[in-house]
Amino acid sequence: MGMADECCCMQLIDGNGEFNVDGLENFVRTTKLNHCGLSYAVVAIMGPQSSGKSTLMNHLFHTNFREMDAFRGRSQTTKGIWIAKCVGIEPFTIAMDLEGSDSRERGEDDTTFEKQSALFALAIADIVLINMWCHDIGREQAANKPLLKTVFQTPLEYLEPILREDIQKVEVTALSSYEEKEGQFKEQVAELRQRFFHSISPGGLAGDRQGVVPASGFSFSAQQIWRVIKENKDLDLPAHKVMVATVRCEEIANDKLRRLSADEGWLALEEAVQEGPVSGFGKRLSSVLDTYLSEYDMEAVYFDEGVRNAKRKQLESKALDFVYPTYSTLLGHLRSKAFESFKIQLEQSLKKGEGFAASVRTCTQSCMLEFDRGCADAAIRQAKWDASKVREKLRRDIDTEASSVRSVKLSAIIADHEKNLTEALSGPVESLFEVGDEDTWASIRRLLKRETEAAVLKFSTAIAGFEMDQAAVDTMVQNLRSYARNVVVKKAREEAGKVLIRMKDRFSTVFNHDNDSLPRVWTGKEDIRTITKDARAAVILHDFLINGRSTTCSMIISDFSFTITLVQSLRLLSVMAAIRLDEKPDKVESLLFSSLMDGTAAASLPRDRSIGDSVDPLASSMWEEVSPQDKLITPVQCKSLWRQFKAETEYTVTQAISAQEAHKKNNNWMPPPWAILAMAVLGFNEFILLLKNPLYLMILFVAYLLLRALWVQMDIAAEFRHGALPGILSISSKFLPTIMNLIRRLAEEAQGQRPPEASRPQQSLASQSFRYQTPPPAGSSSIPESSVSSNISSSESEFESSGLNLIRRRSTNIPEAESS
Numbered sequence: 075m076g077m078a079d080e081c082c083c084m085q086l087i088d089g090n091g092e093f094n095v096d097g098l099e100n101f102v103r104t105t106k107l108n109h110c111g112l113s114y115a116v117v118a119i120m121g122p123q124s125s126g127k128s129t130l131m132n133h134l135f136h137t138n139f140r141e142m143d144a145f146r147g148r149s150q151t152t153k154g155i156w157i158a159k160c161v162g163i164e165p166f167t168i169a170m171d172l173e174g175s176d177s178r179e180r181g182e183d184d185t186t187f188e189k190q191s192a193l194f195a196l197a198i199a200d201i202v203l204i205n206m207w208c209h210d211i212g213r214e215q216a217a218n219k220p221l222l223k224t225v226f227q228t229p230l231e232y233l234e235p236i237l238r239e240d241i242q243k244v245e246v247t248a249l250s251s252y253e254e255k256e257g258q259f260k261e262q263v264a265e266l267r268q269r270f271f272h273s274i275s276p277g278g279l280a281g282d283r284q285g286v287v288p289a290s291g292f293s294f295s296a297q298q299i300w301r302v303i304k305e306n307k308d309l310d311l312p313a314h315k316v317m318v319a320t321v322r323c324e325e326i327a328n329d330k331l332r333r334l335s336a337d338e339g340w341l342a343l344e345e346a347v348q349e350g351p352v353s354g355f356g357k358r359l360s361s362v363l364d365t366y367l368s369e370y371d372m373e374a375v376y377f378d379e380g381v382r383n384a385k386r387k388q389l390e391s392k393a394l395d396f397v398y399p400t401y402s403t404l405l406g407h408l409r410s411k412a413f414e415s416f417k418i419q420l421e422q423s424l425k426k427g428e429g430f431a432a433s434v435r436t437c438t439q440s441c442m443l444e445f446d447r448g449c450a451d452a453a454i455r456q457a458k459w460d461a462s463k464v465r466e467k468l469r470r471d472i473d474t475e476a477s478s479v480r481s482v483k484l485s486a487i488i489a490d491h492e493k494n495l496t497e498a499l500s501g502p503v504e505s506l507f508e509v510g511d512e513d514t515w516a517s518i519r520r521l522l523k524r525e526t527e528a529a530v531l532k533f534s535t536a537i538a539g540f541e542m543d544q545a546a547v548d549t550m551v552q553n554l555r556s557y558a559r560n561v562v563v564k565k566a567r568e569e570a571g572k573v574l575i576r577m578k579d580r581f582s583t584v585f586n587h588d589n590d591s592l593p594r595v596w597t598g599k600e601d602i603r604t605i606t607k608d609a610r611a612a613v614i615l616h617d618f619l620i621n622g623r624s625t626t627c628s629m630i631i632s633d634f635s636f637t638i639t640l641v642q643s644l645r646l647l648s649v650m651a652a653i654r655l656d657e658k659p660d661k662v663e664s665l666l667f668s669s670l671m672d673g674t675a676a677a678s679l680p681r682d683r684s685i686g687d688s689v690d691p692l693a694s695s696m697w698e699e700v701s702p703q704d705k706l707i708t709p710v711q712c713k714s715l716w717r718q719f720k721a722e723t724e725y726t727v728t729q730a731i732s733a734q735e736a737h738k739k740n741n742n743w744m745p746p747p748w749a750i751l752a753m754a755v756l757g758f759n760e761f762i763l764l765l766k767n768p769l770y771l772m773i774l775f776v777a778y779l780l781l782r783a784l785w786v787q788m789d790i791a792a793e794f795r796h797g798a799l800p801g802i803l804s805i806s807s808k809f810l811p812t813i814m815n816l817i818r819r820l821a822e823e824a825q826g827q828r829p830p831e832a833s834r835p836q837q838s839l840a841s842q843s844f845r846y847q848t849p850p851p852a853g854s855s856s857i858p859e860s861s862v863s864s865n866i867s868s869s870e871s872e873f874e875s876s877g878l879n880l881i882r883r884r885s886t887n888i889p890e891a892e893s894s
């Protein structure tokens with residue numbers, strides 16, 4: 075393989091400044107540069123035209139750059155920038171040969187490419203060789219002063235510590251003339267070549283590897299660097315200081331921004347802001363920013379003023395962009411703190427009893443002032459950041475919270491007054507419906523008006539602190555009035571749903587009690603038919619439909635035994651007919667009475683002529699002169715309820731009839747009238763005999779008393795109630811003990827001692843009297859048979875006691891008569 079193929083020499087940039095992209099890609103691929111990673115170095119050489127740069131590079135790195143032909147005289151040999159692989163050098167080393175400066179071909183005015191290529195070499199190369207003749211030292215162009223200025227033109231004060239530290243790294247090597255002392259030149263070049271082995275190792279010529287681009291990105295990096303250099307118009311200026319100022323000020327600015335991001339004071343401040351508001355944030359941040367901006371000003375003071383100021387603005391803008399998120403976070407904390415403070419202050423103010431609107435105004439002013447103070451404390455000197463958007467958001471949050479609390483408080487006040495209205499109306503209205511007299515609806519209207527006005531007064535006082543407009547207040551007051559009315563309407567509908575139960579209760583009350591409100595005793599003398607009619611008339615009463623004044627209460631009904639009950643029924647029926655909160659007259663009472671009552675009672679009442687006799691007035695779903703919303707029970711429903719009521723009360727009437735028959739059967743021990751007449755006729759002689767001999771009469775009387783006492787003591791009727799045979803067996807077992815008990819009691823009475831078991835017969839009688847009671851079936855009205863049996867037992871006990879006293883007195887008188 076020849077040297078030309080091994081070094082792969084190629085033109086990277088031509089004389090017109092065009093970058094050879096394809097050639098560089100081929101160079102990287104052929105030499106396998108992209109596999110080297112960071113193990114590579116770039117060596118560039120610059121100097122005047124025809125100073126032997128290409129010759130030196132070829133002998134030093136075994137490349138094959140084109141050399142000048144001495145026979146053709148001095149001319150431009152290398153045009154643009156060439157690169158080649160250094161042969162035999164480890165690590166991988168790229169040699170870069172630059173076009174010579176101060177060439178005749180470019181002339182005095184076209185030095186831009188020289189500057190661009192020099193800057194490109196400085197940006198790309200790790201090692202830069204500057205070749206010059208010794209006799210050219212001290213000259214302006216031949217000594218490469220313009221290029222050296224490009225490289226080294228910086229403030230001496232800035233470079234002094236760096237130059238003192240790195241001065242040993244700058245080396246000057248003198249080489250013999252190739253034309254005059256070729257052998258010595260080659261020996262010296264060979265020695266110099268050894269310096270480039272392991273150049274990237276620590277301490278080597280390219281030992282500082284910071285910022286090195288990986289070999290795989292060398293091609294792209296070179297292209298971008300050349301593009302930036304070509305597009306930078308400042309580099310087209312003749313003055314080198316603008317180019318240097320641009321690069322150096324950019325480096326200084328980037329360094330200050332990097333140090334700012336790692337500053338301990340800034341990091342501590344940023345961490346503290348994440349937790350919450352930080353007092354003195356603006357002063358502390360301004361101090362940190364001032365530190366690095368001042369350092370930039372000091373280091374860039376000798377560079378071009380325009381470039382320096384432009385880069386400073388860029389640095390300040392980037393620094394402010396860097397710290398602004400933390401400032402924004404701080405504003406968020408200030409807003410949250412002020413908002414929470416508003417909620418706490420508002421709650422405390424309302425607990426103290428202050429008006430809602432006044433409390434909102436006071437708390438809002440306090441919290442906004444607190445936020446403004448926090449924003450002023452967070453402001454920095456380097457920027458005038460606007461916190462108005464955050465402030466507006468805080469104000470919107472406060473308004474939303476105030477509106478929410480206002481709605482909650484108003485809802486609580488409304489709910490409290492509605493609850494009070496419900497408690498004040500429900501119970502009294504229910505009681506008035508239970509009474510069901512002619513003033514029921516008038517009383518309900520007065521109650522509704524009184525409680526509503528009281529609630530409205532309290533409600534108006536309670537919401538005065540909200541400072542609402544009058545229209546809103548009027549709407550809320552009207553809603554409260556409507557609620558009160560709805561409470562009454564709802565209660566009326568509930569009571570209307572209980573109408574059948576109330577009808578049966580009222581029937582049971584009237585049917586089972588007499589005119590003195592005492593429990594009725596079914597002795598057999600009662601007219602159950604009349605009582606049933608009275609009870610049913612009283613039942614259409616209590617809970618039908620709501621409000622109205624009886625229009626027929628002035629009627630005189632004196633021909634019936636249930637007049638009072640009938641009038642009461644009409645009144646109660648009117649009450650339960652429809653909702654009458656507006657005092658509108660109606661004909662519900664007359665319709666119900668004329669249709670539901672039968673017999674002479676209905677005939678005696680004046681009939682409404684407007685209602686036809688042939689048409690059922692209750693065959694309708696509406697009441698005349700009653701609006702649909704005020705209807706509680708339709709006429710058809712009234713008729714259906716009445717039929718159901720009559721059917722369900724039939725059982726109670728049947729039980730009463732059965733109780734009467736049982737009472738008659740249990741208490742009717744007299745023989746039939748024909749038997750009494752036969753006894754009177756056939757026993758006339760015996761009766762005359764008794765009258766002639768009073769002693770027989772007295773003996774019969776004593777025997778009667780004794781038998782009566784035995785009857786009561788043994789409860790003969792109760793024993794035979796379960797059948798004849800069980801009764802006889804029971805009486806036979808009790809007969810002898812009962813006789814002995816009577817004799818013992820008589821003896822004790824004769825001796826003047828009170829029998830110890832005197833109360834037992836009464837207790838026995840009382841206990842036995844309960845046997846007459848028959849428990850009513852479930853769901854039916856009870857018949858007070860207990861009262862009947864109680865009265866019987868008590869009267870029998872009194873009769874028994876009186877009978878015993880008569881026997882005692884009679885037994886004491888008989889001995890006296892015999893002795894006399």
